[in-house]
Amino acid sequence: MQNSTFAQTAAGPCAGRCRSSVRPLWDASRRLMGILMCLITSQLVAAAATLTIVIDAGHGGHDYGAVVNGVSEKDVALSVAQRLRQELQQRCGGNVDVILTRERDEYVDLAERARIANNARADLMLSLHCNSLGEAAHHTSSAQAIDGAVLFIAPPPRLISDIPPADVMQASATFNAMRGNRLTAIEMARLLSRHLVTTAARKSCEVRQDNLLVLTAARVPAILIEMDYLTNDEQARWLAGDDGQRLLAKAISDAIIEHALNNGRKISLY
Numbered sequence: 540m541q542n543s544t545f546a547q548t549a550a551g552p553c554a555g556r557c558r559s560s561v562r563p564l565w566d567a568s569r570r571l572m573g574i575l576m577c578l579i580t581s582q583l584v585a586a587a588a589t590l591t592i593v594i595d596a597g598h599g600g601h602d603y604g605a606v607v608n609g610v611s612e613k614d615v616a617l618s619v620a621q622r623l624r625q626e627l628q629q630r631c632g633g634n635v636d637v638i639l640t641r642e643r644d645e646y647v648d649l650a651e652r653a654r655i656a657n658n659a660r661a662d663l664m665l666s667l668h669c670n671s672l673g674e675a676a677h678h679t680s681s682a683q684a685i686d687g688a689v690l691f692i693a694p695p696p697r698l699i700s701d702i703p704p705a706d707v708m709q710a711s712a713t714f715n716a717m718r719g720n721r722l723t724a725i726e727m728a729r730l731l732s733r734h735l736v737t738t739a740a741r742k743s744c745e746v747r748q749d750n751l752l753v754l755t756a757a758r759v760p761a762i763l764i765e766m767d768y769l770t771n772d773e774q775a776r777w778l779a780g781d782d783g784q785r786l787l788a789k790a791i792s793d794a795i796i797e798h799a800l801n802n803g804r805k806i807s808l809y
């Protein structure tokens with residue numbers, strides 16, 4: 540009978556052979572499934588991972604930055620930093636971790652500001668400032684004619700040629716990491732530039748590079764934002780006012796969220 544033949548075959552020597560040939564296949568497919576599940580899970584975790592943003596309110600304490608018409612750069616920077624944190628937390632909830640380098644009117648060393656971002660392994664560090672032509676130029680017609688935002692990123696890193704052989708691997712890894720951070724900062728600067736002109740209605744937003752310590756000491760993507768000119772009376776009022784600071788926080792958070800979404804980070808709640 541077919542059934543008995545089948546039963547015999549299944550119970551006979553063949554069964555052992557079959558088990559021995561099927562089981563490795565089964566084990567292999569289970570291992571493959573395990574690997575796939577790990578990959579899928581790690582992708583989901585990566586997609587849901589918290590975005591860490593360090594906001595550096597420039598100057599502080601005895602360092603007022605530019606002071607024009609009674610408006611201090613340090614106060615504008617801190618106020619926009621706090622509004623930006625609130626905006627990001629409202630829009631992203633627990634998907635974003637926002638760290639301020641200073642919470643109050645206090646001086647924080649420039650290297651310490653970069654260290655805070657490095658220790659947090661931040662996805663991005665933004666240093667907030669206001670531009671100025673100097674107090675002496677304040678009442679000149681040229682100062683009143685100059686306005687607009689400016690973004691600074693660090694210049695390209697240089698690979699030193701006379702590295703001791705034992706340090707070549709480490710130097711190369713650092714160089715590649717810095718180059719990667721700078722490329723991210725360039726991408727981010729493009730978005731910031733667009734949103735500062737559209738959402739925050741700045742006249743223009745140039746992107747420049749400079750060896751600013753807060754940028755060169757950062758081992759994370761870092762950008763310094765000159766939000767506009769305090770030496771331009773109209774822009775000084777806008778920078779110090781509620782509407783201006785609200786729009787700046789909105790524009791900068793728009794850029795941060797767009798960059799995160801472009802890179803597969805689903806951080807926005809709406």
Ligand SMILES: [Zn+2]
Nearest residue numbers: 597604668669
């Ligand atoms: Zn400044």
